[in-house]
Amino acid sequence: MTSIDDHYYRRSIARVWEYYIYIWAGGDLIEEIKNGMGIFTTGGKSHRGYWSRGKRYINDFWNAVDLLSYILLILALLTRHLWEPDPFIIARRMFSVSLLIMFLRYLQLFLMNRRLGPTLIMIKEMLKDLSYFLAIAFVAIVGVGIYYHANLYPNHINLVGEGTWDTWHVWKILYYPYWQLYGESFSEFLEVQEQSNCTSDRSVYEVSTDIERCAEKDPTVPIVSAIYMLISNLLLVNLVIAMFSYTFDTVMANSEKLWRFERYTVITDYEGKVPSPFNFIIRPIQLLNFARKKCKKNLYKESKYSVYFDTCTCNTIITFVSEYK
Structure with a gap:
């Protein structure tokens, strides 16, 4: 963040760390989206829909701070790699603000403490x-x-x-x-x-x-x-x-x-939550299992997932998961 345009960055070590941070942040963002939308969760008839869960997620203060930091990070990435005039100066400022908000987000962990928790609530x-x-x-x-x-x-x-x-x-x-x-x-x-x-x-x-x-x-x-x-x-x-x-x-x-x-x-x-970047391995497997269960349900009766999974697609998913499970 502080040396992206000098001799240090031209060496490969800085570039490796930069792209590792991108991968880590992307995995963390996936976990936030998963928790916010309630993906891979099951519930009864009174279970909230994805849109309702998303609105409830955004209304939480700490989640709003999370989303703000990720939005700034994405804008910084776009500025860093796509914007031509002085991309390093603007991107560095946006990266810095995003990092500052991420550090403030870690204050939520102090809520676990009996003394510091009420102070943070105040x-x-x-x-x-x-x-x-x-x-x-x-x-x-x-x-x-x-x-x-x-x-x-x-x-x-x-x-x-x-x-x-x-x-x-x-x-x-x-x-x-x-x-x-x-x-x-x-x-x-x-x-x-x-x-x-x-x-x-x-x-x-x-x-x-x-x-x-x-x-x-x-x-x-x-x-x-x-x-x-x-x-x-x-x-x-x-x-x-x-x-x-x-x-x-x-x-x-x-x-x-x-x-x-x-x-x-x-x-x-x-x-x-699954720590990033390990969720890039675990979440696709969970997604396939989730699709397999919905496909089995779709083969027996009509459901709201019939729009996304026809019989041929369901059979393909079930066969693939059964072979590599």
Whole structure:
């Protein structure tokens, strides 16, 4: 991940490790799909369908983290091997984020511990509270950011510019009010005290990405900034702290039950898994046995699998499995 474009990678050892990781991740993804869809499982009449089991699987927090890491890994692989302009830089960033999420996923193992388990449950529930807070804060950030930009840069038309996405002027709308949530005042910028490397010539700043437009002083901007920081730092931040406190008390009141439930979930999640890459050998055998059983059932009576297995196909599968079993 850190040496894919230098002399070390040109040697075969780095390439071997890279493709081994691909195989390992692919096998692990197969296990996640198998657990999520409930493949190779049997049940009674009330047994859930594949689609229902898949939705239930995605609704779990840890499974959602898993899927996110695999999606990023697949996108990184596509970028790494198919995208021409600077594939190593973008792919390295995506690989790094995917690896970071995978490490966070391993925190689920701490749910087995009686002391650390309730703590992780609190963190998971607090993240839900934080998402609600961010939804409220985002509305305030966008509104205040637009006010700043409209009055400091009046009649500014081009918010994207001619450069790359990281130089777009639109990011300034979110940058200053976001960091003000953490106490940054940006008084020099909002009061337009000192400016350097900027111009007021429209023909220059609308074309060049090397020089920015100079801000125009507006007396109402510091006033709005003071009100915004008062509300965001005293009201919104204390609101999320109160939400965290309520979540903490709720989890602590039911910590034993919640911990036992999460512990049971972890045990059942790993109970039917086959370690990668050994599942590339075991799972095809299980798939053939699964198809053989469904074929035998299909030969005796009509079933929903008749669409996929006709009589000739069933006889072929049964003969093949019987010879190599």
